[in-house]
Amino acid sequence: MNLWKMAWRNIWRRKRRTFITCFSVSFGLLYAVLSTGFGDWGYTKLVDDSASMGYGHVTFEPIDYNISPSLDKRISGTNELKDRVRAVDGVAKVIDRIMGQAMFASASKSVGGMFFAIDPAQESKEYNLFLKKMVKGELFSTTDGKGVVVGTKLAEKLGLRMGKKLIYTFTDVDGEIVSEIARVSGMFKTGVDEVDGAMVLLPIDRVRNILGYRPDEATLVAVIIDDQRRAGGMAMKLDSLFGDGMDVLPFTETQKDVTSMIFMDKSMNYLFQIFLGLLVSAGILNTILMAVLERTREFGIMMAIGMSPKKLFQLVLAESFWIGLVGLVMGIVISSPIYYYFSTTGLDLTGSVPDGYSAGNVPFELVMKIKLFPESVVVILGTVFLLTLLAGLYPAYKAGKVPPVESLRVI
Amino acid sequence: MNLDGIIVKLDGVTKTYNEGQLEVTAVNNLSLELKKGEFTVICGPSGSGKTTILNMLGGLDLPSSGKLFLEGREIEKLSRSKLSEMRRDRIGFVFQAYNLMPVLTAYENAEFVLNLQGRSEEEKRVKVMKVLADVGLGGMEDRMPNELSGGQQQRVAIARAIVTEPAIVLADEPTANVDSATADSLLDVMEKLNKEEGVTFLFSTHDQRVMDRARRIIRIKDGKLDSDVRK
Numbered sequence: 001m002n003l004w005k006m007a008w009r010n011i012w013r014r015k016r017r018t019f020i021t022c023f024s025v026s027f028g029l030l031y032a033v034l035s036t037g038f039g040d041w042g043y044t045k046l047v048d049d050s051a052s053m054g055y056g057h058v059t060f061e062p063i064d065y066n067i068s069p070s071l072d073k074r075i076s077g078t079n080e081l082k083d084r085v086r087a088v089d090g091v092a093k094v095i096d097r098i099m100g101q102a103m104f105a106s107a108s109k110s111v112g113g114m115f116f117a118i119d120p121a122q123e124s125k126e127y128n129l130f131l132k133k134m135v136k137g138e139l140f141s142t143t144d145g146k147g148v149v150v151g152t153k154l155a156e157k158l159g160l161r162m163g164k165k166l167i168y169t170f171t172d173v174d175g176e177i178v179s180e181i182a183r184v185s186g187m188f189k190t191g192v193d194e195v196d197g198a199m200v201l202l203p204i205d206r207v208r209n210i211l212g213y214r215p216d217e218a219t220l221v222a223v224i225i226d227d228q229r230r231a232g233g234m235a236m237k238l239d240s241l242f243g244d245g246m247d248v249l250p251f252t253e254t255q256k257d258v259t260s261m262i263f264m265d266k267s268m269n270y271l272f273q274i275f276l277g278l279l280v281s282a283g284i285l286n287t288i289l290m291a292v293l294e295r296t297r298e299f300g301i302m303m304a305i306g307m308s309p310k311k312l313f314q315l316v317l318a319e320s321f322w323i324g325l326v327g328l329v330m331g332i333v334i335s336s337p338i339y340y341y342f343s344t345t346g347l348d349l350t351g352s353v354p355d356g357y358s359a360g361n362v363p364f365e366l367v368m369k370i371k372l373f374p375e376s377v378v379v380i381l382g383t384v385f386l387l388t389l390l391a392g393l394y395p396a397y398k399a400g401k402v403p404p405v406e407s408l409r410v411i
Numbered sequence: 412m413n414l415d416g417i418i419v420k421l422d423g424v425t426k427t428y429n430e431g432q433l434e435v436t437a438v439n440n441l442s443l444e445l446k447k448g449e450f451t452v453i454c455g456p457s458g459s460g461k462t463t464i465l466n467m468l469g470g471l472d473l474p475s476s477g478k479l480f481l482e483g484r485e486i487e488k489l490s491r492s493k494l495s496e497m498r499r500d501r502i503g504f505v506f507q508a509y510n511l512m513p514v515l516t517a518y519e520n521a522e523f524v525l526n527l528q529g530r531s532e533e534e535k536r537v538k539v540m541k542v543l544a545d546v547g548l549g550g551m552e553d554r555m556p557n558e559l560s561g562g563q564q565q566r567v568a569i570a571r572a573i574v575t576e577p578a579i580v581l582a583d584e585p586t587a588n589v590d591s592a593t594a595d596s597l598l599d600v601m602e603k604l605n606k607e608e609g610v611t612f613l614f615s616t617h618d619q620r621v622m623d624r625a626r627r628i629i630r631i632k633d634g635k636l637d638s639d640v641r642k
Binding site for chain 2: 002006009010013298301302303304305306307308309310311403404
C-alpha cells in the first residue's frame with residue numbers, strides 16, 4: 001500500500017464533500033476557460049480586424065511616418081519588397097497601400113477625412129475589413145479608374161448616392177493642392193461612425209499619378225501574418241532582413257489605441273481570475289483542513305507506529321493532488337461541450353448592443369466566440385492544479401506538526 | 412551499556428505537565444527495568460501516570476528529567492526523526508480504540524509499518540500472512556476494518572504491532588473496548604506470542620483479566636512506584 005493509493009482512498013471517505021470540493025475546482029476551471037477563451041478569440045479578432053483596416057500586423061513605413069504621417073514620406077521599391085517578404089515563413093499576405101488625409105466634396109458639401117488607396121487585385125474581404133463590410137455596389141475594378149468606395153456616414157453627410165460624383169483633394173509631394181473627380185461605385189458600413197464618416201477607398205495608381213509617386217512607391221507596406229501573437233518577433237525579423245531605410249513596426253506601435261484597450265481588458269480579466277482562484281483555493285483549503293483536523297487521532301496513531309511527520313505531510317499533499325486532478329478532469333468534462341458550443345455558435349450580443357460597439361475605431365464583433373491558444377490551456381490547467389496543491393500545503397503542514405501524544409489524547 | 416537482556420530502563424524519570432497555572436507531576440522519580448520476554452502490566456488508578464509511562468517508553472513523550480533507555484539507547488537524546496525510526500523499527504503499539512486505518516484492508520493495515528521500512532513485496536507478504544495466521548485471522552486478509560468485529564480489529568492491531576519483530580509491544584488498555592470472551596481470546600493470542608515467539612509485552616491497564624495473566628505487575632500510585640511483584 002503506497003501513499004498515493006492510501007491518499008486516493010482517503011479522499012473518498014467523504015464522497016459528498018470530495019465531490020463538492022472537486023466541483024468548485026471544476027467550476028473554477030470553467031470560468032477560466034470561458035474568460036480566457038472569449039478573451040483569446042476577442043483580442044485576436046480585434047487585432048486582425050484592426051490589421052485589415054490598413055496597417056496590417058506588421059507595417060513597413062517611411063522613417064518617422066508613425067510619429068508624423070505625411071504624403072511626402074514614402075517607401076520605394078515596394079514590388080521587390082513585397083516579393084521578398086512574401087517568402088518569409090508565417091507571412092500570409094503583403095499589400096502596399098497609400099494612406100493620407102484629404103478633403104471630400106460633393107455638389108452640396110465638403111468634409112475632411114482619410115483615404116485609403118488600394119489595388120483591388122491585391123485586396124480581398126479576408127484582408128480588408130472595408131470590403132467585408134460593403135453594403136452597396138462593389139469595389140472599383142481597376143487601379144487607375146474613377147470609381148471610389150465611401151463610408152455610409154460620409155455619403156450621408158455629403159448627400160451622395162451610388163454613381164454620384166465626389167471630388168477629393170490633397171497635397172502632392174511638391175506641396176501643391178491637387179484634386180480629382182470620381183464616382184461612387186460602392187459603400188461600406190463598419191458600424192463605427194468615426195470610420196464610416198471619414199474614410200474613402202481610392203484606386204492606388206490614380207492616387208500615385210495625382211501625388212507624383214513612382215509606380216513602386218507607397219506610404220506603407222502592410223504585412224498580414226498567420227498568428228498576430230508573433231507580430232513583435234516578426235517585425236524584428238523583417239526589420240533585420242529588409243528594414244534598411246524604413247521603420248518596421250508591429251501593430252502594437254501602429255495601433256496603440258487597440259493595444260492599450262486589449263492590455264487593460266486582459267489585465268482586469270486576469271486580476272479577476274486570480275481573485276476567483278484565491279477564493280476557490282480558500283474553500284479547498286478549508287475542506288482539506290477540516291479533513292485533517294477530523295483525523296487528528298488517526299494521524300497520531302500513524303505517527304505512533306512509526307510514520308514520520310514528513311510522510312504524513314506527503315500523504316495529505318497527495319490527497320490535495322488527487323482532489324485537484326479529479327476536479328480538473330471534471331472541469332474538462334463540464335467545459336468541453338460548453339467550449340464546443342461557443343466556439344461554433346458563439347454568444348450573440350447584437351440584441352444587447354444594437355448600435356454596435358468599437359474599440360480604438362475598430363468595430364467589435366458582437367457574435368462572440370471562444371478559442372483557447374494551446375499555451376492558454378497549459379496555463380489554465382497548470383494554475384488551477386497548482387492552486388489546489390497550494391491549498392493543501394497548510395493542512396499538510398498542520399498534519400505533520402501535532403506531537404503524536406497530543407493527537408492520541410483526542411477522542 | 413551492558414544490556415543483560417534489559418529491553419527498557421527508566422532511571423529516575425519524572426514527567427510534569429503544565430495545566431493552566433498548575434504544574435502536575437504525572438510521573439515522579441520512577442526507576443524500573445524490563446527484560447526481554449516479560450509479560451508485564453503497569454496498573455493503577457486513573458491519573459496514576461501509567462499511560463504517561465507508556466507514552467515515554469514509546470518515544471511519544473519525553474521525560475522532564477531522568478533517563479530513559481530502549482535497548483541501551485537514551486530516548487530523550489534522539490531527534491524527532493530518530494524517534495520516528497525507533498517507533499517504526501523497535502516498538503509495537505496496540506491502543507485501546509481507533510487502531511486501524513479505515514481505508515486499508517486487514518492485510519494492508521498489518522503491512523503498514525513494513526511499508527514504512529521499505530521492505531520488499533515478497534518479504535512483506537511472508538511476514539504479514541504469518542502474523543495474521545498467528546493472531547487467528549488467516550483468510551480475512553482482504554476484509555476492511557468495518558467488516559471486522561472489535562476483537563478481530565484488535566487482532567489486526569496486534570499483528571501490525573508484532574510484524575516488525577519489535578523489541579517491545581506497548582499495549583494501552585487493549586481490552587477496554589471489547590467483551591469478556593473477546594478479551595480472553597485477545598489475551599490468549601498475546602500470551603501465545605509471548606511464550607512461543609518471545610515477544611515482550613508491557614500493558615497499561617486496570618483490567619483484572621490482564622493482570623491475572625501477567626507474570627509481573629507494577630503498581631503505580633500518584634506517579635510513583637507503589638509495588639513491583641513478579642509471579
